[in-house]
Amino acid sequence: MKKTLFKGTALPLLLLAPQLAVTCVFFLWPAGAAIWQSVLQEDPWGTRSEFVGLRNFAEVLVEPEWRGAALNTLVFSTSVAVLAMGTALFLAVQADKSIRGANLYKTLLIWPYAVAPAVAAVLWLFLFHPSIGLIGRALNQAGLDWDYKLNGGQAMTLVIIAAAWKQVSYNFIFFLAGLQSIPKSVLEAAAIDGARPVRRFWTIIFPLLSPTSFFLLVVNLVYAFFDTFGVIHALTGGGPGKATETLIYKVYVEGVQNVNLGSSAAQSVILMVIVIALTAVQFRFIERKVHY
């Protein structure tokens, strides 16, 4: 890599300033405020607050609703990651086969990524609404009792699909790049060694994609944990009941609807710790270059 040397520290600091400012204003400051908030107990009008140490955390961790949301998050994020990555890998393999079509494919598959979460959710809403949605009505006519506003399982399925759909394009780009970086001659050698396409996929392509897959797994989990508020909010609002209330959604419910700022802050600090842990794991493994 090329290194540029600067004389003194003024110029480098100046060049870094915008990035540092953004990080401070939109990340460090709110994060600090959340941590500070999480050790306080405040009345709903914000008139009085007292220091309570880790009590907010202790209360959150034993709360059944929080545990329910944690379980939802586990189901939700695992499903989103598996669905989004599986679909993306399948599409990438198809695109890789016919490089001729790859450009069209790529353009089509990148679109979802550019759609705002709420807009995407409205799209899915119009598809799956039980009475006006295209697919929702078809499901009902087919005899399936489809109403995600009443059925928690159906609601979860819907938000999983909607959230995964948005992530497919991102995964696709990485998988396609990963596939194209595998030398063609390696696959040809495997073919000559007697491996049929399916076997080639599982013994050569899949292992060689493992660094990409691992990277994407972490990215997808982080996405499902933190970046899906908009989708859930617009589609189900965490309902029916609390069937689609994930941890990030619960932070919102607790802080904005119930105005329980101390608890909400404690929950967001917990999420922050999770994302830091995930990122740390990722860096550890990426440095070790997973598998080869």
Place this chain on the structure above:
Amino acid sequence: MATLDVAGVTKSFGTTQVLHGVDLTVADGEMIVIVGASGCGKSTLLRIVAGLETATTGRISIAGRDVTGLEPADRDIAMVFQNYALYPHMTVGQNMAYGLRIRGLPKPEIAQRVTEAATLLGIESLLDRRPRQLSGGQRQRVAMGRAIVREPKLFLFDEPLSNLDAKLRVQMRAEIRRLQRRLGVTSLFVTHDQTEAMTLGDRLVVMHAGHAAQVATPMEVWARPADTYVAGFIGSPAMNFLAGTLADAGQAVALAAGPVLRFADGPRPGPEGLPLTIGIRPEHIEAGASGLTLPLDLVEPLGSETVLHGRLPNGEALTVKLAGPAPAGPAIQVTLPAAALHVFDAASGKRLDR
């Protein structure tokens, strides 16, 4: 061990035709070297034999079985690639065992075969390493090993030595030859290096623009090239070509440069005045006290011999290779021995024999 038959193979990529009907018969245990300039279709031909490309027309048979429509997996062949194409996520041992595992051989037999091949190639100590921990020469050996353990009917090599340094290349060349002799596996070896071709092949296929210009033993290709392309391609420095016409009722050639030379081996057919191209290798030209005057414009001393470049009075270039040091003076006198002449039809470029 098997024979290979390539019959009338053509190949087009879209509208560009790359192979124009190649025929080739390889005997059991024979090593054939396909040699030619870059882009002449050598790799394409090899890949068609491997089943990695499909021929537009023509047939491929291995051991008498028509394999034209078969997948590479069903052809029972092994191939060594220019970039070795080792599986980066497997150890050397796993690389070599991969094909055997797919064939479902029992574990002990796989282990035994891998060990045998590794010993043969001197890479036993590397079996637990991954390809990226190997040098180029070691990777080359592993790629060879992966081909050997399979005990295939046919070995295919696509310029396997071109990524090695000069010294290692010479060493591996000899090693491949010994190994191929010892195992007796029918082999096709692609290269653009004529030394490699001359030393490795039982027979050569000299390819030119999608045709097999000549299929013959290395000595025959050198001594009796089938056309001007082959004549100019094999041999270093390249053969000289001089214009002339058939004279003296087919008994001689009248060179544009002046002299009339009688053919040493009898008359050539054709009308009087037929345009000819006369080829003569630089090492066959004799320098002396008489003959054609050749003003020199470049002298290349190579130690034991000297290469002289000059232009005949009629403007034709001539290269001469002499044993010993360079002669003094700006010009030399050369004679063209009749026995060393190669006679080609100027229009078609084909060799004209008695």
